[in-house]
Amino acid sequence: MSAVSPIPAQTAGHVADASAPALVRVRDLCIEFPTGDGAETVKAVDGVSFEVRAGETFGIIGESGSGKTTLGRALVSLLQPSSGSIELDGVDPRSLGSRRLREFRRQFQVIFQDPHAALNPRQTILASVREPLEIIGGKSAAEIDQAALDALARVGIAPEQARRYPHMVSGGQKQRINIARVLTLRPKMIVCDEVVAALDVSIRGDVLNLFADLQREFGLTYVFITHDLSVVSHISDRVAVTYLGRFMELGPAEDVTENPLHPYTEALMSAEPIPLPSSMRDNRRIVLEGEIPSPIDPPSGCRFRTRCPHARPRCTEEVPAWRELRPDHWVACHFSSPDGPPGKSEPQ
């Protein structure tokens, strides 16, 4: 026995269908920003293509500056592509007029990292949860009230708490309220950007469980952006590993985290501190030299080459092709093989 709540059996075993149709299609996406003085360009996302399948949890991991948040914002039309395209449910949102877009984008929602900053401190919780429906329009005040209270009840917030202000509830409850606010819109997809990073470990599990339950109940698709490897590998069906605006690797979550193909993924996994006694840790940590280079002037060829322990001359000259080395498992490295990253001769 431990000081933890028991695991409900029905929560285990959700597996998204690999043949499910694509809800999101991203092609050669680039998103650039001018630097403060306008003289240079930051390529936050620089040539990314992928699909998110209906009903899956698509994890995106990466360190700061990898472009993962920019990518997430672009998926919900908060940022416009500089080039390339994003199709949501077969529609390019840029082709819609502003009124159609407003109605359309309710299906594609986002929840941000900081649950405190996302709620207006001067509004009651109920008022905050009502707001999206008020913007959409078409419902009476009583209907909106009911929809908001239903959504709050679904995430475990009682009606009497709905009359309170955000400072009167805990961080975990605030994040539940943010989830409820999005649920009222009945979205198809939710981009979750570091949604548990600000929460304490002991309540993080509750919020992640809620996400999983809602996915089953409403058939939601998630794009789960995080720097936390243990969270992403736990919750995702597939995981994309970003580095300096590009995908290094994309594949089934278990395969990517346990048996990666790209040397960056391998180093990232080995850097995660594991709470095990020294005798039970494997000490094969790959310590990367230096830090992520500037996205203003990324390295030529492979972007990871300046920190890669396996870099060779070809990595400077040629951008690695995006190759499917295992079924549904893609990598951008000249020298990876189906056995793993370069230097890994035997399959595991």
Added chain:
Amino acid sequence: MLDVRDLTVSFRIGAGHVAVTRDVGFHIAPGERLGVVGESGCGKTVTGLSILGLLPRRTSQVSGQILFEGEDLIRMPAAKLRAIRGRRIGMIFQEPMTALDPVFTVGEQIAETWRTHFPQQREQARERAVDALARVGIPLPARRVDEYPHQLSGGMRQRVMIAMALICEPSLLIADEPTTALDVTVQAQITDLLRELSESAGTALMFITHDLGVVAETCTRMLTMYAGQVVEDAPVDEALVRPRHPYTSGLLRSLPRLAPRRGALPSIPGRVPLPAQMPPGCRFKDRCPHAIDECAAPQVLREVEPGRFVRCIRAEELELPGAVG
């Protein structure tokens, strides 16, 4: 070397005082690396700040004893404390950008610590700063010493903070979440560096963090705090495998890596009591699956086996799972 006894810190709130830590006690031996873990609001940062005498005097009250090499830091005159702080006790904080002054070069800032404590050796300060940068693994230290903080990356800035903290070769280094703002690959570099520096120079480390993995990889002992109290104090490897306090166990079991993939994650129900509403007995009682009537009585931190201290009346009888299996 450091012996903290019955440390209680209260803050003035309105007309009264609210205790945020209560009877905190622990010791750190020379060269030992103590990880202080717990969730937000458990009092771990306040404990670190009180050792350094950095809590605001007007609004806080500190009682108990903080014996550093035999002298009580709480009752020490300010001038004497200043001579210890930065010299014999170094410190590193979470956010390296706010801790560095943007208008001075990193070399000037590192050297300032040296000049303050060794005024008669001022001319050595720059040389010392270059040495310190080299020791924390900054490439081209003789050039970097003349750069400003904004020219350095986050990981490099944290290395500068460590260089600054270590330039006077303190016997104790207090690090409060020194890697929380850093990426995981850079975090690995910094924790490796802290461990190596501690091992090579015999510097004791008090490492305050919420990350149990970082403690497992960096520290020799683990102090678990909950609601302003120490609930468990044990060698790291023993606490990870066989925690003796239900809260330590709950924290370890909440980590996603132990749960089946895509399965439900365990969590600890309820929330931490507010400082003004602390129950008189065990503070974890309302969230604890093992609570019994006797838990309503005040709990003391007891040595249940040599080197293992637990604040739980049921410590001996409970078989609690840890981070393994």
